[in-house]
Amino acid sequence: MNEQERAALISAMTELLGARAVLHRYEDLLAYECDGYTIHKGIPGAVLFPANTEQVAAAVGYMHRHRIPFIPRGAGTGLSGGATALNGEVVISLVRMNKLLHVDYLNRKAVVQPGYINLKLSNSISSKGYYYAPDPSSQAACTIGGNVGENAGGAHCLKYGVTTNHVLGLEMVLPTGETVRIGGVPDAPGYDLLGILTGSEGTMGIVTEITVRILKKPQAVKTVLALYDDVNDASLAVSDIIAAGIVPAALEMMDRTAIEGVESGNYPVGYPRDLGAVLIVEVDGIEAGLQHQIDQVLEVCRKHNVREVRQSVSADERARWWANRKTAFGAMGTISPDYLVQDGVIPRSTLPEVLNKVSEISRKYGLRIANVFHAGDGNLHPLILFDSRVPGQKEDAVKAGSEVLKACADAGGSITGEHGVGIEKKEDMRFILNDEEISLQLRLRDVFNADNLCNPDKVFPQPARCVEVKRFVAASKEPAAE
Amino acid sequence: MNEQERAALISAMTELLGARAVLHRYEDLLAYECDGYTIHKGIPGAVLFPANTEQVAAAVGYMHRHRIPFIPRGAGTGLSGGATALNGEVVISLVRMNKLLHVDYLNRKAVVQPGYINLKLSNSISSKGYYYAPDPSSQAACTIGGNVGENAGGAHCLKYGVTTNHVLGLEMVLPTGETVRIGGVPDAPGYDLLGILTGSEGTMGIVTEITVRILKKPQAVKTVLALYDDVNDASLAVSDIIAAGIVPAALEMMDRTAIEGVESGNYPVGYPRDLGAVLIVEVDGIEAGLQHQIDQVLEVCRKHNVREVRQSVSADERARWWANRKTAFGAMGTISPDYLVQDGVIPRSTLPEVLNKVSEISRKYGLRIANVFHAGDGNLHPLILFDSRVPGQKEDAVKAGSEVLKACADAGGSITGEHGVGIEKKEDMRFILNDEEISLQLRLRDVFNADNLCNPDKVFPQPARCVEVKRFVAASKEPAAE
Numbered sequence: 001m002n003e004q005e006r007a008a009l010i011s012a013m014t015e016l017l018g019a020r021a022v023l024h025r026y027e028d029l030l031a032y033e034c035d036g037y038t039i040h041k042g043i044p045g046a047v048l049f050p051a052n053t054e055q056v057a058a059a060v061g062y063m064h065r066h067r068i069p070f071i072p073r074g075a076g077t078g079l080s081g082g083a084t085a086l087n088g089e090v091v092i093s094l095v096r097m098n099k100l101l102h103v104d105y106l107n108r109k110a111v112v113q114p115g116y117i118n119l120k121l122s123n124s125i126s127s128k129g130y131y132y133a134p135d136p137s138s139q140a141a142c143t144i145g146g147n148v149g150e151n152a153g154g155a156h157c158l159k160y161g162v163t164t165n166h167v168l169g170l171e172m173v174l175p176t177g178e179t180v181r182i183g184g185v186p187d188a189p190g191y192d193l194l195g196i197l198t199g200s201e202g203t204m205g206i207v208t209e210i211t212v213r214i215l216k217k218p219q220a221v222k223t224v225l226a227l228y229d230d231v232n233d234a235s236l237a238v239s240d241i242i243a244a245g246i247v248p249a250a251l252e253m254m255d256r257t258a259i260e261g262v263e264s265g266n267y268p269v270g271y272p273r274d275l276g277a278v279l280i281v282e283v284d285g286i287e288a289g290l291q292h293q294i295d296q297v298l299e300v301c302r303k304h305n306v307r308e309v310r311q312s313v314s315a316d317e318r319a320r321w322w323a324n325r326k327t328a329f330g331a332m333g334t335i336s337p338d339y340l341v342q343d344g345v346i347p348r349s350t351l352p353e354v355l356n357k358v359s360e361i362s363r364k365y366g367l368r369i370a371n372v373f374h375a376g377d378g379n380l381h382p383l384i385l386f387d388s389r390v391p392g393q394k395e396d397a398v399k400a401g402s403e404v405l406k407a408c409a410d411a412g413g414s415i416t417g418e419h420g421v422g423i424e425k426k427e428d429m430r431f432i433l434n435d436e437e438i439s440l441q442l443r444l445r446d447v448f449n450a451d452n453l454c455n456p457d458k459v460f461p462q463p464a465r466c467v468e469v470k471r472f473v474a475a476s477k478e479p480a481a482e
Numbered sequence: 483m484n485e486q487e488r489a490a491l492i493s494a495m496t497e498l499l500g501a502r503a504v505l506h507r508y509e510d511l512l513a514y515e516c517d518g519y520t521i522h523k524g525i526p527g528a529v530l531f532p533a534n535t536e537q538v539a540a541a542v543g544y545m546h547r548h549r550i551p552f553i554p555r556g557a558g559t560g561l562s563g564g565a566t567a568l569n570g571e572v573v574i575s576l577v578r579m580n581k582l583l584h585v586d587y588l589n590r591k592a593v594v595q596p597g598y599i600n601l602k603l604s605n606s607i608s609s610k611g612y613y614y615a616p617d618p619s620s621q622a623a624c625t626i627g628g629n630v631g632e633n634a635g636g637a638h639c640l641k642y643g644v645t646t647n648h649v650l651g652l653e654m655v656l657p658t659g660e661t662v663r664i665g666g667v668p669d670a671p672g673y674d675l676l677g678i679l680t681g682s683e684g685t686m687g688i689v690t691e692i693t694v695r696i697l698k699k700p701q702a703v704k705t706v707l708a709l710y711d712d713v714n715d716a717s718l719a720v721s722d723i724i725a726a727g728i729v730p731a732a733l734e735m736m737d738r739t740a741i742e743g744v745e746s747g748n749y750p751v752g753y754p755r756d757l758g759a760v761l762i763v764e765v766d767g768i769e770a771g772l773q774h775q776i777d778q779v780l781e782v783c784r785k786h787n788v789r790e791v792r793q794s795v796s797a798d799e800r801a802r803w804w805a806n807r808k809t810a811f812g813a814m815g816t817i818s819p820d821y822l823v824q825d826g827v828i829p830r831s832t833l834p835e836v837l838n839k840v841s842e843i844s845r846k847y848g849l850r851i852a853n854v855f856h857a858g859d860g861n862l863h864p865l866i867l868f869d870s871r872v873p874g875q876k877e878d879a880v881k882a883g884s885e886v887l888k889a890c891a892d893a894g895g896s897i898t899g900e901h902g903v904g905i906e907k908k909e910d911m912r913f914i915l916n917d918e919e920i921s922l923q924l925r926l927r928d929v930f931n932a933d934n935l936c937n938p939d940k941v942f943p944q945p946a947r948c949v950e951v952k953r954f955v956a957a958s959k960e961p962a963a964e
Contacts (some may be wrong), residue, residue, distance in 0.1 A: 186827045187898065190911070191926050447929060
């Protein structure tokens with residue numbers, strides 16, 4: 001987009017959306033130079049704030065006709081740079097489309113706009129005894145549209161599944177500007193479009209309305225803290241809790257460095273500073289069966305040399321424990337000037353082995369790594385602590401992060417559990433997908449986003465094969481050397 | 483495929499697979515003229531029985547090179563004609579690939595070949611305390627490969643989800659003959675290919691290996707039969723059980739005609755013949771909480787004028803109740819010469835309204851309709867009874883079935899819960915998808931199956947728009963009349 005094209009765009013968008021819904025001055029755009037992933041940044045060409053589906057469709061239609069790349073954005077809490085405009089793309093923010101449109105308690109569903117904040121949904125339906133299950137740690141700020149883009153998880157996805165398990169229907173503006181409705185009926189026939197769009201990280205269009213499943217709140221909830229001297233004992237307890245046939249609502253783990261962070265943050269629980277690890281085990285369901293499950297959990301914890309266990313005695317206490325856990329990322333700021341959040345997944349049985357590798361990587365780079373996990377489903381969040389004022393540390397942190405993901409992939413796991421690929425992990429995709437598989441994925445993207453205008457070049461690296469073919473084609477134009 | 487091409491195919495396949503693995507004589511092919519859906523039939527050009535992935539890939543590669551259409555087939559228990567060769571296609575049967583390859587109890591997964599029979603998996607891992615959750619009524623015969631193709635459900639998918647919720651990885655031969663591996667790691671990054679392939683009804687390739695989730699068996703199971711005079715009371719009880727926040731493992735319903743059928747079959751329970759409906763409500767989980775749930779269920783049932791309730795007293799009794807329910811389709815043969823199974827989904831709250839419409843349709847055509855449902859998730863199975871010896875009855879049964887699906891779609895539901903679209907419901911897809919949506923689906927199919935050789939022309943009707951465009955193009959070659 002050259003300056004003339006940009007001026008035309010801003011003029012057209014101002015007419016379409018109103019002057020207050022179009023940011024274009026450098027000082028305004030600066031606030032949108034990144035999302036929650038701060039390693040790479042870029043200033044958007046403009047930021048638009050459409051108020052409804054028609055405005056989204058009109059804006060996208062303009063981009064399509066003028067070949068202008070654009071990026072959908074929710075609250076900007078993403079952790080892999082999915083909403084970052086690396087090459088001056090236009091950002092389309094959905095934060096003005098922030099309404100709860102409809103709740104159908106009888107059929108257990110709610111219809112929201114994409115800018116509606118995750119936690120507001122549970123708060124709005126709580127008095128009737130319902131809630132929305134996916135609960136990313138950023139749920140007080142992140143939007144359900146963003147959750148759909150990233151297929152967000154959360155502490156309770158062990159039992160209740162991630163966003164894709166709760167999306168029943170979508171209204172979506174395709175990268176051509178057409179509006180389509182997908183799903184919305186139970187068991188829609190044909191290929192599973194909802195599944196493919198959920199977690200597509202804004203590369204297939206802009207979601208403008210979302211129908212989600214709501215759940216009846218469990219009758220009762222009980223939470224246990226299990227404090228360990230040794231992180232390996234805690235890991236073994238995690239495996240054995242699952243092996244015992246218990247499906248906890250949540251099964252979280254923090255190691256010593258993570259505990260140091262959360263105890264220095266705004267919501268200290270009072271964990272002893274010399275702990276090796278803490279487990280948070282929550283069970284929910286019918287009141288009558290819960291204590292039995294808790295007793296089983298305690299038995300397993302004791303078998304693995306637990307130092308101390310605490311059972312929650314009130315909802316307040318549970319809320320404090322969760323506030324401590326859910327602010328773990330931010331709390332790292334109290335013990336380190338900078339930190340990089342990683343997000344890998346491993347088969348549960350490889351937890352001790354991968355933790356050892358993470359320690360090795362930490363020693364190799366001389367960077368502390370705090371480990372916060374959704375341990376029950378093998379979803380690790382190593383937080384790599386660094387100081388960007390020390391030359392080379394930021395680069396080392398990025399390298400260490402990539403090595404952690406390699407370790408996850410080598411253990412039979414994956415490079416992202418819930419934070420997406422974005423720009424951060426594009427190249428790390430090669431740990432999981434070969435060239436043919438990347439090509440297949442790109443062909444799927446092309447069905448929706450053939451011109452690669454919608455969140456361009458995110459998520460997937462160029463397949464090496466294509467590069468080779470292009471080189472070969474270029475080379476063959478020259479006379480052969482031999 | 484002309485006779486010369488067919489002779490070349492049979493010769494090449496005989497060399498590749500061995501003579502015993504290639505059926506080509508008319509009397510042998512006749513056994514493959516249809517699957518469990520018997521309204522439309524067709525004789526395949528040949529039936530092949532590859533023994534491993536390499537043989538599948540080689541056979542498919544041959545088809546691809548010679549442009550020969552082919553159809554994957556499991557046990558042939560499908561109920562919508564997905565495996566039927568309407569136009570002399572070559573059937574590739576996976577029944578020889580019937581091994582359990584690997585069980586990983588620690589990470590709760592099993593790897594099977596596509597021809598492995600569903601129930602065998604649960605039986606094989608039962609002694610270790612595990613099972614495989616999706617349980618279609620045909621589970622003693624149907625294959626897991628076929629289950630993946632149809633995204634099969636079952637009585638217990640209310641609580642545990644359908645096949646797509648249990649598939650962790652696939653090995654697949656694409657319609658070009660290439661072999662790819664998809665998923666297999668927890669939370670594979672990129673677009674959700676597993677989701678799009680599961681339920682693709684054989685139109686995107688041939689699955690040659692499947693990794694599925696296995697679950698720990700629940701500690702305890704309790705089952706209740708609730709006998710009603712009035713089917714409407716039973717429907718209201720279904721809604722209220724869910725509204726009470728109970729998630730039963732299964733919540734099944736049969737109406738008076740269905741009860742007449744099952745009581746005349748091989749596994750009578752002894753239901754009174756004058757019942758209006760019976761509910762089967764099953765809860766499972768931790769022993770300590772179960773009786774409380776059962777008590778809640780009984781309370782709801784009594785509120786809605788239940789005539790009688792029975793609680794299971796032994797595993798044997800439960801097994802007898804389920805054998806009665808699971809053979810309901812077959813048992814209809816004892817009260818009617820022929821029957822057509824339908825499969826629609828409706829929002830739970832519309833159950834009484836849709837049941838009334840089904841009764842109207844029954845009266846309109848003068849055909850009895852027995853209703854067997856997975857009531858908890860709104861999945862209806864109307865069984866339309868007819869006598870194919872009476873001229874016109876078969877055609878009326880087909881029309882009545884389509885009208886039932888229309889009623890489901892009009893109520894905000896869908897035309898298939900778990901039996902697929904196949905050939906039976908291709909045209910009924912228009913009740914749910916418009917032309918643009920059908921085109922989008924076909925473009926997705928083209929990513930995997932660009933030549934439409936793999937289960938050609940199944941599932942999706944031609945979009946009317948394309949037909950119009952073609953007509954317009956054809957017409958415009960003539961000089962304009964006006």
